[in-house]
Amino acid sequence: MSEPGSSKAKANGAGKAFTARDIDGHDLPPSPAPSTPRSGRKYALMTELVFTEGSDQYNASSVPIYQSATFKQSSATGGGGEYDYTRSGNPTRTHLERHLAKIMNANRALVVSSGMGALDVITRLLRPGDEVVTGDDLYGGTNRLLKYLSSHGGIIVHHVDTTNPEAVRGVVSSKTAMVLLETPTNPLIKIVDIPSIATIAHTASPSALVAVDNTMLSPLLQNPLDLGADIVYESGTKYLSGHHDLMAGVIAINDPALGDRLYFTINASGCGLSPFDSWLLLRGIKTLGVRMEKQQANAQRIAEYLESHGFKVRYPGLKSHPQYDLHWSMARGAGAVLSFETGDVHVSERIVESARLWAISVSFGCVNSLISMPCRMSHASIDEKTRRERNMPEDIIRLCVGIEDPEDLIDDLRTALVQAGAVNITPEGFHALGDAASSGENSNAVPTPSE
Numbered sequence: 001m002s003e004p005g006s007s008k009a010k011a012n013g014a015g016k017a018f019t020a021r022d023i024d025g026h027d028l029p030p031s032p033a034p035s036t037p038r039s040g041r042k043y044a045l046m047t048e049l050v051f052t053e054g055s056d057q058y059n060a061s062s063v064p065i066y067q068s069a070t071f072k073q074s075s076a077t078g079g080g081g082e083y084d085y086t087r088s089g090n091p092t093r094t095h096l097e098r099h100l101a102k103i104m105n106a107n108r109a110l111v112v113s114s115g116m117g118a119l120d121v122i123t124r125l126l127r128p129g130d131e132v133v134t135g136d137d138l139y140g141g142t143n144r145l146l147k148y149l150s151s152h153g154g155i156i157v158h159h160v161d162t163t164n165p166e167a168v169r170g171v172v173s174s175k176t177a178m179v180l181l182e183t184p185t186n187p188l189i190k191i192v193d194i195p196s197i198a199t200i201a202h203t204a205s206p207s208a209l210v211a212v213d214n215t216m217l218s219p220l221l222q223n224p225l226d227l228g229a230d231i232v233y234e235s236g237t238k239y240l241s242g243h244h245d246l247m248a249g250v251i252a253i254n255d256p257a258l259g260d261r262l263y264f265t266i267n268a269s270g271c272g273l274s275p276f277d278s279w280l281l282l283r284g285i286k287t288l289g290v291r292m293e294k295q296q297a298n299a300q301r302i303a304e305y306l307e308s309h310g311f312k313v314r315y316p317g318l319k320s321h322p323q324y325d326l327h328w329s330m331a332r333g334a335g336a337v338l339s340f341e342t343g344d345v346h347v348s349e350r351i352v353e354s355a356r357l358w359a360i361s362v363s364f365g366c367v368n369s370l371i372s373m374p375c376r377m378s379h380a381s382i383d384e385k386t387r388r389e390r391n392m393p394e395d396i397i398r399l400c401v402g403i404e405d406p407e408d409l410i411d412d413l414r415t416a417l418v419q420a421g422a423v424n425i426t427p428e429g430f431h432a433l434g435d436a437a438s439s440g441e442n443s444n445a446v447p448t449p450s451e
């Protein structure tokens with residue numbers, strides 16, 4: 001496969017996409033100009049999310065969907081059009097990429113067909129013999145792709161507890177090509193110190209790329225590129241789109257040369273996001289701010305509710321989170337995913353199956369609330385032995401909180417906890433089984449909403 005910018009690439013006709021004058025061969029500046037209101041200051045992110053300047057000839061308020069695979073050229077010698085073929089570039093996708101670069105504080109953003117597609121593009125930067133350092137609590141699909149690369153691609157993968165920067169220091173070396181981080185992790189909601197680990201990685205291996213999966217928080221709440229990361233990627237299937245009606249992956253970088261290498265793979269492998277999904281994602285991004293604000297306010301209420309009833313809750317909005325301060329030193333919010341344990345896998349199953357408002361579903365970031373058992377669902381691709389070695393509690397329940405009325409959500413959860421026999425009910429209230437405050441016999445009485 002020829003490299004970006006090489007004469008072979010140009011001879012293949014792909015050279016059009018790698019001209020020096022711009023990023024994709026399009027007549028656009030490589031980085032989005034910051035939007036500046038009349039007073040001279042930069043717009044706030046909530047404004048940037050909804051503000052876009054189109055260049056459509058009819059001044060369409062909604063960016064048009066260029067549902068076309070090809071674009072006619074004005075000459076036979078490869079001249080003329082900004083676009084030739086949608087795999088290489090499409091105006092709707094370009095608009096989305098430029099919009100994302102702005103809200104992700106990046107020089108360039110690229111969009112592909114899923115979050116895993118984004119990680120696939122990123123890991124194609126690796127060569128056999130390269131070493132990757134990553135966490136011991138990772139989204140199951142990420143773990144699966146890394147396992148595949150280590151068994152089929154000659155990549156050496158080190159899984160360490162990335163909540164401890166010293167554990168990372170212990171394995172990084174000049175052979176480290178990539179450090180791959182999630183924070184908060186999915187599903188144990190562990191926090192990873194991006195600035196410290198980026199410094200450790202770059203010191204040990206100056207060419208190492210620090211890639212951060214920011215899916216759990218979205219650019220509204222955290223900007224890993226500002227914290228020392230070289231690459232940030234997200235599953236656009238989650239908060240960015242917000243309605244579980246599309247699959248997408250987003251990659252953002254500051255280094256133009258790195259952007260060109262990633263774009264090369266996207267064009268060469270054909271995983272760029274379709275025009276229709278680009279349009280849907282653009283539409284979803286406009287409401288990211290209001291959705292996330294409501295979702296995390298609801299999540300905070302629910303986390304506090306569960307904790308006050310004696311459950312072990314993992315959520316960075318709770319002061320009891322062991323890395324509360326670290327999280328808030330990097331992020332602007334706690335997000336809307338939390339997990340809790342019951343101490344009994346069967347009790348957890350019954351809770352999940354007793355919920356009504358909370359849909360039993362994988363994924364998160366959607367406007368409606370979801371409940372799941374990661375070990376049985378999103379992380380089932382990690383084998384049981386590995387889950388045990390990595391201290392993943394089999395009974396863990398993940399809640400992905402939506403925008404519903406919080407009282408309705410709490411009411412439904414309370415009913416599910418009671419129906420599942422997950423709590424002891426006493427005249428003083430009810431508590432998780434096994435909680436120190438828990439005493440007395442379990443009863444079938446449903447606690448009143450004030451409890």
Ligand SMILES: Cc1ncc(COP(=O)(O)O)c(C=O)c1O
Nearest residue numbers: 114115116139186215235237248
């Ligand atoms: C943290 C995280 N990263 C990446 C992905 C992959 O995203 P996608 O499903 O869009 O491929 C997921 C979920 O699927 C995820 O939870």
Ligand SMILES: N[C@@H](CCSC[C@H](N)C(=O)O)C(=O)O
Nearest residue numbers: 139141362363364377378381
């Ligand atoms: N069957 C899917 C599971 C997708 S999990 C989606 C999401 N990341 C989550 O954490 O819920 C698969 O095998 O990838």
